[in-house]
Amino acid sequence: MADNNQTERLLSKKDVFRCYRSWLLWNLSVQNMERMQGPAIVRMLGMVMDKLYPGDREKQKELLERHEPFFNTEPYLGCIVPGVVLGMEEENARSGGVPGELINGVKTALMGPFAGIGDSLYVGTLIPILLSIALGISGESGSVAGPIFYIIAHLAIMIPVTWFMFYRGYTMGIDSAQTILAGGMKDRLTRAINIVGLVVVGCITAQYVNVRTGWVFTSGDMVVDLNSALNGVFPNMITLILALGTYWLMAKKKQGIGKMFLIFFVFALVAYFTKFIA
Amino acid sequence: MNLFQALLIALLGYLSSIYSPWLSLGGWYTIGRPLVAGFLIGLILGDVQQGIILGAAVQALYIGLVTPGGSMPADVNFAAWIGIPLTMVAGQDANFAVALSVPFSFLGVAAVYSVVSFNTLFVHQQDKFIEEGQLEKAVRIPVVGQISNFVVRFVPTFLCIYLGQDFAIAFAQSIPEWLGGVLFTFGSLLPLIGFAILLNYVAKKTTDLTFYLVGFVLAASLGLGIVPVLVFALLLAYMDFRYGKDDNREVA
Numbered sequence: 001m002a003d004n005n006q007t008e009r010l011l012s013k014k015d016v017f018r019c020y021r022s023w024l025l026w027n028l029s030v031q032n033m034e035r036m037q038g039p040a041i042v043r044m045l046g047m048v049m050d051k052l053y054p055g056d057r058e059k060q061k062e063l064l065e066r067h068e069p070f071f072n073t074e075p076y077l078g079c080i081v082p083g084v085v086l087g088m089e090e091e092n093a094r095s096g097g098v099p100g101e102l103i104n105g106v107k108t109a110l111m112g113p114f115a116g117i118g119d120s121l122y123v124g125t126l127i128p129i130l131l132s133i134a135l136g137i138s139g140e141s142g143s144v145a146g147p148i149f150y151i152i153a154h155l156a157i158m159i160p161v162t163w164f165m166f167y168r169g170y171t172m173g174i175d176s177a178q179t180i181l182a183g184g185m186k187d188r189l190t191r192a193i194n195i196v197g198l199v200v201v202g203c204i205t206a207q208y209v210n211v212r213t214g215w216v217f218t219s220g221d222m223v224v225d226l227n228s229a230l231n232g233v234f235p236n237m238i239t240l241i242l243a244l245g246t247y248w249l250m251a252k253k254k255q256g257i258g259k260m261f262l263i264f265f266v267f268a269l270v271a272y273f274t275k276f277i278a
Numbered sequence: 279m280n281l282f283q284a285l286l287i288a289l290l291g292y293l294s295s296i297y298s299p300w301l302s303l304g305g306w307y308t309i310g311r312p313l314v315a316g317f318l319i320g321l322i323l324g325d326v327q328q329g330i331i332l333g334a335a336v337q338a339l340y341i342g343l344v345t346p347g348g349s350m351p352a353d354v355n356f357a358a359w360i361g362i363p364l365t366m367v368a369g370q371d372a373n374f375a376v377a378l379s380v381p382f383s384f385l386g387v388a389a390v391y392s393v394v395s396f397n398t399l400f401v402h403q404q405d406k407f408i409e410e411g412q413l414e415k416a417v418r419i420p421v422v423g424q425i426s427n428f429v430v431r432f433v434p435t436f437l438c439i440y441l442g443q444d445f446a447i448a449f450a451q452s453i454p455e456w457l458g459g460v461l462f463t464f465g466s467l468l469p470l471i472g473f474a475i476l477l478n479y480v481a482k483k484t485t486d487l488t489f490y491l492v493g494f495v496l497a498a499s500l501g502l503g504i505v506p507v508l509v510f511a512l513l514l515a516y517m518d519f520r521y522g523k524d525d526n527r528e529v530a
Contacts, residue, residue, distance in 0.1 A: 015464050029299040030423030032397035033468030033477070038422050046417030063418060064408050069479055070472035076303065104479060109508070116504040124344045126285060127307060131341055134313055139334045142327035147317035148332070148413075151308055158303050166505060191522070192515035195489050198478040200492025201502055201510035205473050209466060236498035242467070244487075246474040251481075260471050268464035272456070 007172075011090050012052055019044045020166045023082045027075040034257065034274055036072035044091060052093035063089065066100045073111040074118020079112045079162050080169035087173020091181075098177045099186060105193030106176075112200045122158075131153055211238045214275035279367055281440065285320050286416075289438035290318055291359030296345070297393065297427040300421070312336040312358035312379075319362050332362050335372035336379050353386020356435065363439040364446060381450045382438075389430045391465040396426050398468070489514065 022044045030039050042064050045052075053059035073081055080097025085107055092098035130153050180189055217224040230237045249255045255263070279287075294310035301309065308314060316333015320326040340354045357379035365375040400423035407416035440444035449477050481487060489511075496502045496510060 016340070024302045024421040027299075028297045029420040029427070030397050030400050031297050031394055032401050033394045033465055034398045034472045035303040035401050036469075036472060038472075039401055039423070042404065042408075043417050043420045046413065046492050049413065053322055057413070060413055061408060064413060066409070066459065068405060070476045072470075076307075108476060109511070112504040113508045119344050123307075124342065127311075131311060131313060131337060135337060135341075137333050138330050139338075142330040142334075144326060144330065146282075147314045147330060150311065151304075152315060154308055155303060156428075158307075162303070173528075174288040174356055182457060188519055188522070192519040193481045194482070195515040195518055196508070198477075198486055198489035199493035199496075199507060199514065200504070201476050201480065202490040203497040203502075203507040204493075205470070205490075205492045206497035207471075207504070211467070222467050234442075234499070236494075239470075240491075240494055240498070243470050247471045247477050247481075250471075250474045251478045257405075257471065259477075260474075261370065261398060264467055264471065265464055267469060269460055272463045273462045 006262075008025075008094070009090070010094050011048055015048050015051055015231075016086065016167065016170055018047050019082070019086050020079070020163060022047050023075070023079055023166070024162065026077075034070065034261075035070045036073045037063060037075070038068055041067045041071050041082060041085065044086070048086075048090075052090060059093075062100075063093075066104065069104065071107065071111055073115045075237065076158060076162050077118035078111070078114035079124045079167075080165040081107060081114055083166040083169025084110065084173040084176075085169075087170040088177045089173075090170075091174050091177035095178075095181060097186070099179055099190050102180070102186070102190045102193055105190060105197045108197035109193060109200055113206050126157070127154070205243050206236050206239065209239045209243070210236060211242060213238055279323060279363070279439070282316050282365075284436055284440035286322055286441055287319055287363055289358065290322075290433050291315075291355060291435040292428060292432040294356045294359065295427060295431045296350075296390070297424070298431070299424060301358050306355075310355060310358075312340060312354055312362070315358040316362050319366065321360070323363065323366050328366060329362065330367055330370055332375040333358065335376050335509065336361060339376055339379065340383075348391045352383040353390060354383065355431070356386035356389070357383040359435050360385075360438045360446060364443050367439075368443060381447070385434070385450045388461070389434070391461050393426050393460065395468065397423055400426075463517055 023040065029038055031037065032039075036275045037252070045067060047061055049060040049063055053063065067085070085103060088098055088103045089104065092100075092103065116269050130150050133153075134146040134150040136146075137143060137149060180186055213227050213230070215226040217226065226239075246260065250257075250260060251262070289457060290309060292298060294305050294308075294315065296306045298305050309318060313330070313333045313336075316329040316331070316336065317326065319333070320329015323329065336354075336358055340352065340357070343352060343354060344350070360382045361375050361378040364378060365371075367372070393484070400419050404416045404419040404444060407413070407419070434449065444466075470528070477490060481490065492514070493511065496507045497504075
């Protein structure tokens with residue numbers, strides 16, 4: 001049974017709550033197309049970096065740097081993921097030796113599924129149900145009972161649920177980190193988590209990006225729609241080619257983010273006007 | 279409506295936008311819902327019942343709206359917080375509100391895409407702060423970076439409802455189509471940069487890309503959702519864990 005003795009923990013329950021509150025407020029505050037909720041994770045960990053690595057600026061910097069990469073999930077049901085990150089990082093600070101790759105691998109592996117779960121269960125089910133009830137109450141009459149019902153029901157359900165998810169994630173993060181360290185199979189587990197992360201990133205690339213080309217070739221009576229032709233060979237092929245190309249530019253040719261930004265903008269400009277991308 | 283009412287409505291409209299942090303759960307998913315927005319707008323403009331009726335009509339249009347992965351097919355924020363006040367001021371009915379909500383929801387989408395594109399500058403700044411060891415400044419970026427959302431939400435909402443219908447409609451149609459198109463294309467391509475960074479992090483050797491391709495194929499060719507893909511990914515991970523050859527095996 002993992003040791004969860006409160007007196008040995010670096011973070012108090014109040015600290016965990018501070019991180020929870022930070023995430024609940026700032027998760028989408030600087031939402032951006034490149035790293036999405038990444039900066040909010042950085043902020044959350046920044047809330048307790050002094051508790052995790054007191055006085056050690058170098059370690060604090062590594063901590064924040066570790067969480068710069070892309071992160072995106074449904075922020076409310078999915079707040080379990082930042083909770084897990086917090087728990088694992090605390091265990092890492094306490095005992096050392098939880099590889100950053102493992103933490104990021106777990107983070108990556110979890111963010112996609114919880115985006116799906118959160119969007120379908122919360123945004124796609126709970127909210128419409130509550131709204132339907134509210135509309136039923138006040139749709140015709142304009143009674144204030146409807147909106148007031150929605151406000152109260154929504155918050156009364158989601159505030160406890162999100163805290164529960166976050167705290168569970170936190171304790172699970174600690175437990176799993178301790179189990180991994182105790183078992184001594186860190187490298188193999190890191191590799192396994194990496195595999196999950198790779199598959200998940202491939203999946204969300206296909207789901208979040210869908211590039212269609214508007215090029216159509218005509219020759220007499222024959223019309224070739226390039227898009228359906230390519231998709232017939234391999235669905236969403238253009239996205240895949242662009243994705244691998246981007247990876248190659250950044251990983252092999254070491255292009256920096258700012259440069260990629262410019263390249264993308266010029267490409268978008270040209271692609272739009274030449275209808276290469278529709 | 280008077281200046282104070284317009285300012286208050288615009289402020290609430292801002293607080294209820296998807297990227298606004300201040301109200302958390304009470305923002306986008308509570309007062310951001312057109313039904314509740316109508317309630318609050320009705321309160322401010324002095325006719326609660328009408329506000330709710332209008333809000334209900336707009337809400338019915340968008341009741342099942344989901345925004346997965348940051349995509350935004352329609353923006354209920356401008357639809358509700360510009361459409362409903364304008365309808366109430368014009369003394370019009372629910373159908374009018376619903377009709378108005380459509381062009382303003384598209385304007386809202388343009389607003390969202392411009393914010394998420396612009397905000398990458400804040401992210402790069404955060405990177406820089408961290409690299410330079412200015413950790414407190416880096417941690418503050420989500421706060422500072424909120425300014426873009428504020429400008430893009432508060433200002434148009436206020437101007438549209440205060441300056442009235444004619445201005446609002448002209449404004450909604452003023453974005454040149456090509457700029458909207460380029461921004462949209464650019465915005466839809468940008469996640470590739472983020473994914474490439476992530477891929478760089480998890481891929482150790484080129485052969486690792488096979489797993490990436492598997493994930494892509496499962497989603498693109500088989501149309502599997504993320505949870506089924508995760509199950510498959512766990513299977514692959516387990517097999518590697520159990521049967522894989524280690525390059526540098528730790529003596530267990």
